[in-house]
Amino acid sequence: MTFDIVLEKLKSKSALVGVVGLGYVGLPLSMAFAEAGCRVLGFDVDPSKPAHIEEGQSYLKHITSERIERAVNQHLLSATTDFDRLSESDAILICVPTPLTRHMEPDLSYVENTARAIANGLRPGQLVVLESTTYPGTTSEVVKPILEATGLVCGKDFWLAFSPEREDPGNLDFSTATIPKVVGADDAEARALAIALYNIFAKQLVEVSSSATAEAVKLTENIFRSVNIALVNELKLIYGRMGIDVWEVIDAAKTKPFGFMPFYPGPGLGGHCIPIDPFYLTWKAREYNIATRFIELAGQINNNMPEHVINELVVALDAKSGRGLNGASVLVVGLAYKKNVDDTRESPALRLIELLQLRGAKVDYHDPFVPEIPKTREHPDLTGRQSIPWELSRISAYDAVLIATDHDGVDYRGLASAARLVVDTRNACARAGANLSNVVAA
Known part of the structure; x- marks a missing residue:
């Protein structure tokens, strides 16, 4: 033809x-x-x-x-x-x-x-x-x-x-x-x-x-996001130690009409693209004897965020109730890698659940978009676990609630009022006006 x-x-x-x-x-x-x-x-x-x-x-x-x-x-x-x-x-x-x-x-x-x-x-x-x-x-x-x-x-x-x-x-x-x-x-x-x-x-x-140019376009888009998310994640750690709210900083900085683009911190990267694609270029660059230092550093920072969140939860739990994670009951809110989708690929929430369990915590999750955890290569032991119903009376029984994904439609005000402790990685409670003493940013 x-x-x-x-x-x-x-x-x-x-x-x-x-x-x-x-x-x-x-x-x-x-x-x-x-x-x-x-x-x-x-x-x-x-x-x-x-x-x-x-x-x-x-x-x-x-x-x-x-x-x-x-x-x-x-x-x-x-x-x-x-x-x-x-x-x-x-x-x-x-x-x-x-x-x-x-x-x-x-x-x-x-x-x-x-x-x-x-x-x-x-x-x-x-x-x-x-x-x-x-x-x-x-x-x-x-x-x-x-x-x-x-x-x-x-x-x-x-x-x-x-x-x-x-x-x-x-x-x-x-x-x-x-x-x-x-x-x-x-x-x-x-x-x-x-x-x-x-x-x-x-x-x-x-x-x-060329096809190679088109392939490079896609990698560049995702590397751009990965590096900038790593930057704000690092800023979150620095400003947190200084007692400065990084979310307030970003909201003020984005009012500048030029020279700034807002990116937001979180508990780690998810989805099929940003956690994975940058390392395709890292691998290919070795063929040309070039070190991709920015890409690899961004990956290290983003990959370390789940451990940082767990450490913040440990500190907050000890300060709130004087107990550790071993034997504690924790509810993870949001399992999808980002809000308002049912996509769990590379979701940091899965890693958070595993880290909590490794420290002896009893973990449940609630996600209106993910009624059951699908099979994944990285987290096979979590396959089939089901989302618990949204009941504020039940939520109050947990030692801590960890917000991993900020789906719209979730009653964050009610959550903050009912929970003993909320560790919020997405600033969801503050955006909902629930600035209560039991809410800790992480």
Whole structure:
């Protein structure tokens, strides 16, 4: 199939788009294409995801079942676990996880396995786009050789590009379609096809000169956040010792109309991006004998925050009741990695629960968005634990309450009034006007 034919299919929305990985990136992306009138075939190794989609049911809180059901009924969205059907797609988008190993090195097994699955049915005329966040060079150095092992030639028989996902679950101001889409490829035809592909739904496209440049864009965005969050976390420690409220400092500083952007401290980093992505560049930089000191220092500061929070809780508990953590009952409020989402990936709350239990505490949690702790690679022992009901009379029985995530809709005034001790890592009580003596910032 020639370049002109593929380009016309994309421009006319007659192309079939395959999306591999139907999680927090792949499902919203599939919906964006489907709601723009383009047919989508989703792929996932987890059979529950295609099953939910085929039944018109959502498994992500910020994607409604009504939207999925409408797209399915209009024959614009379907899903399968049969990866042999990848050959049906005119464009294939890879939206699979890119975690770190225990040694903080990139784990590209999901990307590599997906590339092999695509290669098994790769045919002339297909466009393949990697969306998974990774180090510069992955598209050309990892994905391309796997696809070219079929005997087909990139840039001639098929095309390859990179377009980083920019999802922000829970952010009502932006959606997949309204967030500017960065697109990069190593040849003009691949860029033109990728632009035509994302023009189907994206309001704004940002074209860059190569796949490596596009890969670097995504890492730069997340490293920027990681470093600045580490800075305010360190400032929180310093100002706390001085008796200065870092939240008040930030609120005042952000009134400056130029030269300052507010970032906020917390109990550690969560989500799939910020705790992980910076270390992809750290790993790649070693190939060029460059030390990524800012990135690694930011990682150390952010990774140490859960231990700092636990230490603050110990001090506050001793001052309040003269007891230690061993045998104490603690309620953790908020399990998701950020407010108003059900996403627990890399959530610092999970680490906080483990640290509390290691010190002998009896721990429960409450999260209106996470009724049950899902299975995770890092915290398998917590799988299946359930959120307790929100009852102020029950909350008063705990020795301490630790606010790890500041979901909207939680009665922080009632919580502060009912609890014996509240250790607040998100300034939730102060923002709710509950400036009581039993509330300690951490």
